[in-house]
Amino acid sequence: MKAILDLDTGIDDALALAYAIAHPDLELIGVTCTYGNVTVPLAVRNTLALLELLGKDNIPVFAGSSPDGFQPSDISSFIHGRNGVGEVLLPPATGQAQSQPAAEFLIQAVHEHGDDLVIIPTGPSTTIAAAMRQDPNFAANAHLVMMGGALTVPGNVTPWSEANISQDPEATDYLFQHTIDTTMVGLDVTLRTLLTTKESVRWRATGTRAGRIFADMVDYYIRAYATTSPHLGGCGLHDPLAVAVAADASLVDVLSINLKADTTGPTRGRTIADENRLSTPATAKVAVGVDSERFVREFVELLETLFSEL
Numbered sequence: 001m002k003a004i005l006d007l008d009t010g011i012d013d014a015l016a017l018a019y020a021i022a023h024p025d026l027e028l029i030g031v032t033c034t035y036g037n038v039t040v041p042l043a044v045r046n047t048l049a050l051l052e053l054l055g056k057d058n059i060p061v062f063a064g065s066s067p068d069g070f071q072p073s074d075i076s077s078f079i080h081g082r083n084g085v086g087e088v089l090l091p092p093a094t095g096q097a098q099s100q101p102a103a104e105f106l107i108q109a110v111h112e113h114g115d116d117l118v119i120i121p122t123g124p125s126t127t128i129a130a131a132m133r134q135d136p137n138f139a140a141n142a143h144l145v146m147m148g149g150a151l152t153v154p155g156n157v158t159p160w161s162e163a164n165i166s167q168d169p170e171a172t173d174y175l176f177q178h179t180i181d182t183t184m185v186g187l188d189v190t191l192r193t194l195l196t197t198k199e200s201v202r203w204r205a206t207g208t209r210a211g212r213i214f215a216d217m218v219d220y221y222i223r224a225y226a227t228t229s230p231h232l233g234g235c236g237l238h239d240p241l242a243v244a245v246a247a248d249a250s251l252v253d254v255l256s257i258n259l260k261a262d263t264t265g266p267t268r269g270r271t272i273a274d275e276n277r278l279s280t281p282a283t284a285k286v287a288v289g290v291d292s293e294r295f296v297r298e299f300v301e302l303l304e305t306l307f308s309e310l
Helices: 011-022 040-053 074-080 102-116 126-134 136-141 163-167 169-178 197-204 209-228 238-247 292-308
Strands: 002-007 027-033 061-063 117-121 144-147 182-185 252-257 259-261 271-273 284-290
Touching: 002 011, 002 102, 002 238, 011 027, 011 040, 011 209, 011 238, 011 292, 027 040, 027 102, 040 061, 040 209, 061 102, 074 209, 102 117, 102 126, 102 136, 117 126, 117 238, 126 136, 126 169, 144 238, 163 169, 169 259, 182 238, 197 209, 197 292, 209 292, 238 292
Parallel strands: 002 027, 002 117, 027 061, 117 144, 144 182, 182 284
Antiparallel strands: 252 284, 259 271
16 A cells, blocks of 8 residues: 655654555655654655655655744644754764655655555644645545544543644545545554554664664653553654554544534634434545554554665
8 A cells, every 4th residue: 555644744654654654565656744743854854764764755845835824832842852853963864855845745646546545644634634635536536544633531631632733634634525535543542552662672772873862762752651641651642643544444443424623713623523414325434443562562663674674
């Protein structure tokens, strides 16, 4: 299966990128960059540097749009570091983003690859919604596995809203109203998939630069989680789980449903069933259960192998 990642390249996005490269059932053909954990220019720089670190600088990177004057929230900068990767110094990137806008690349890819392509957004829905608005064919044919939302658990920005959705609820609502196939991998399952220093030490033990850098990033992430969510006992593997589900849907139990995102009022950013489409065929699936043990084991092992070979 060909795959495109849409990243706001913080720490769990970096892990998702490495996992997509390492996964034997995915062929990563491009990365689009959005805002959220970091600004779009920083997401581009982080992505280019990580691809070079992982020996995949041939994978093209595309910049998406962002709101004027956007800056990450204080909590995002605390959790991911001001540079998005836990204050770890990445080797400088020598490549550049493509001149083609991210939404145009997504539209072209769906035209070319159709059902052989999965798009994995792990940030705000802004770029995906823009592609849907520009080309109805994209909306009618794109297969999406998105990290975001919270249906059966509280949000992590407000009691209702998850971070990615809160950035652009209007875009997420547009996505839900126009998709034909979206799987939402939200906090319902991602907070059950945790990484600890027991796992990061294995990557450090590979003795490679990539293994050390990713271990350093994860250890920073774990320390941040120990401050904001000490009850979890580790860091959530939010974005990597979306990649895993794109490759192997059997990892999660899903609820088929039509969704909407609240765009006004005190519950702005909430993801919930669309009461106006309860009796129409469902166009979305929400992951509500996960085989966390199998996912974490496979995730750690695949990245350990990847780092060892670099």
